Amino acid sequence: MERVHPVSKDDSRAWVAALATTLLGSPYDDDFPRRVDRWTREWIPERAWAYRDHGRLVATLATESRMLTVPGPGGSTRELESDALTGVTVAATHRRQGLLTTMIGDSLRAAKERGDAIAILIAAEWPIYGRYGYAPAAFGAEYTYHSKRPFAALPAAPPGSLRQVEGDELGKIAPAVFDAARVLRPGQVDRPHPWWDRRLALDGYEPIGKQPNWILHEGPDGPDGLLAWRVTRDFMLTGALGEVEVVEFVAATDDAYRDMWAYLGAIDVVGEVKLTDRPLDEPIRWLLGDARALQLTSTYDYLWLRLLDVPAALSARTYAVPGRVVLDVHDASPGGYATGRFALEAGGADATCTPTPDAADLAVSQRALAACYLGGTRLRHAAPLGVDELTPGALDRADVMFSTPLAPLNQTGF
Numbered sequence: 001m002e003r004v005h006p007v008s009k010d011d012s013r014a015w016v017a018a019l020a021t022t023l024l025g026s027p028y029d030d031d032f033p034r035r036v037d038r039w040t041r042e043w044i045p046e047r048a049w050a051y052r053d054h055g056r057l058v059a060t061l062a063t064e065s066r067m068l069t070v071p072g073p074g075g076s077t078r079e080l081e082s083d084a085l086t087g088v089t090v091a092a093t094h095r096r097q098g099l100l101t102t103m104i105g106d107s108l109r110a111a112k113e114r115g116d117a118i119a120i121l122i123a124a125e126w127p128i129y130g131r132y133g134y135a136p137a138a139f140g141a142e143y144t145y146h147s148k149r150p151f152a153a154l155p156a157a158p159p160g161s162l163r164q165v166e167g168d169e170l171g172k173i174a175p176a177v178f179d180a181a182r183v184l185r186p187g188q189v190d191r192p193h194p195w196w197d198r199r200l201a202l203d204g205y206e207p208i209g210k211q212p213n214w215i216l217h218e219g220p221d222g223p224d225g226l227l228a229w230r231v232t233r234d235f236m237l238t239g240a241l242g243e244v245e246v247v248e249f250v251a252a253t254d255d256a257y258r259d260m261w262a263y264l265g266a267i268d269v270v271g272e273v274k275l276t277d278r279p280l281d282e283p284i285r286w287l288l289g290d291a292r293a294l295q296l297t298s299t300y301d302y303l304w305l306r307l308l309d310v311p312a313a314l315s316a317r318t319y320a321v322p323g324r325v326v327l328d329v330h331d332a333s334p335g336g337y338a339t340g341r342f343a344l345e346a347g348g349a350d351a352t353c354t355p356t357p358d359a360a361d362l363a364v365s366q367r368a369l370a371a372c373y374l375g376g377t378r379l380r381h382a383a384p385l386g387v388d389e390l391t392p393g394a395l396d397r398a399d400v401m402f403s404t405p406l407a408p409l410n411q412t413g414f
């Protein structure tokens with residue numbers, strides 16, 4: 001068995017083939033060359049790992065530098081550079097040989113040495129990543145909007161505020177609209193160049209899968225909303241209505257948000273609109289005449305997080321109320337990077353977190369702290385991961401401090 005790191009660009013196609021095979025794809029699919037192109041144009045050998053056995057790659061892992069929105073003052077957000085884990089696979093023929101443990105251990109060590117305060121990932125399976133210190137920190141929701149139910153529709157959007165656009169035009173507009181929208185909630189991962197070129201099949205990238213219809217919203221100050229949908233069920237002349245799936249819903253203003261929902265409710269011959277990667281606290285239900293027309297169909301863990309540098313991570317965000325709490329953090333995961341006792345002091349728009357010899361108010365596991373870092377989970381609810389109140393009232397105080405006005409949300413896979 002040969003450990004491969006860095007993974008040269010010469011090996012990148014074999015790396016993508018191993019990834020595709022393990023994640024239920026195939027290097028023999030018609031779109032496989034396009035997937036290789038998407039992975040390898042920006043290939044960074046030092047941020048890719050693999051194992052080779054009998055000349056074939058049997059395990060893969062890569063990391064990317066991504067910016068994550070974290071809670072900021074007054075309901076705003078700030079950005080924190082993160083180590084984003086992706087492309088993680090081990091072939092079924094090579095499980096339980098320590099390959100994943102070695103690769104993740106190496107990648108986390110590299111992230112720590114680079115100075116990354118946190119690491120993030122999207123977990124294909126729940127049981128795997130907890131043992132490496134990751135915990136779910138932002139959740140997503142799927143909804144079905146029964147748009148033709150009585151009292152379900154909103155008044156029409158103002159004339160001229162919405163129009164259909166093609167990729168060439170959208171490529172010049174979409175990045176700025178998304179950047180303006182993603183800072184409205186913690187948990188959002190950025191979409192650095194060439195993300196939108198890949199998404200819109202620009203600059204030589206070829207499309208993969210069924211392409212959606214793109215709708216642009218323009219407000220008084222310019223473009224401020226993006227909507228993309230595709231048909232998943234046709235309508236029938238019997239009167240049965242069709243179904244569409246929304247694959248992008250990006251609103252940088254309240255007007256864009258409302259008007260795009262009004263548009264969805266007005267699409268002809270459509271009775272159901274499916275939406276994914278939406279927040280748990282979707283505001284539109286309070287604007288509908290019949291909020292039951294919007295049904296929550298499922299929730300899921302989306303963004304997982306691991307703390308690598310507790311003082312840096314906790315100092316990077318702000319807190320709902322001023323306060324001080326001393327945290328005795330234990331990190332039993334490989335590397336133990338978060339272990340230590342730290343005083344967190346929050347006041348207004350600033351916070352500091354520093355090592356301290358003071359008596360602890362709370363003993364917490366790194367995973368419990370990671371789960372509540374973005375405000376989507378209370379420490380009290382993460383208690384099974386390891387939370388022990390040492391000073392009466394400290395748990396309530398910490399829960400209020402870490403809370404956020406809006407649920408964290410991520411809308412970007414990686």
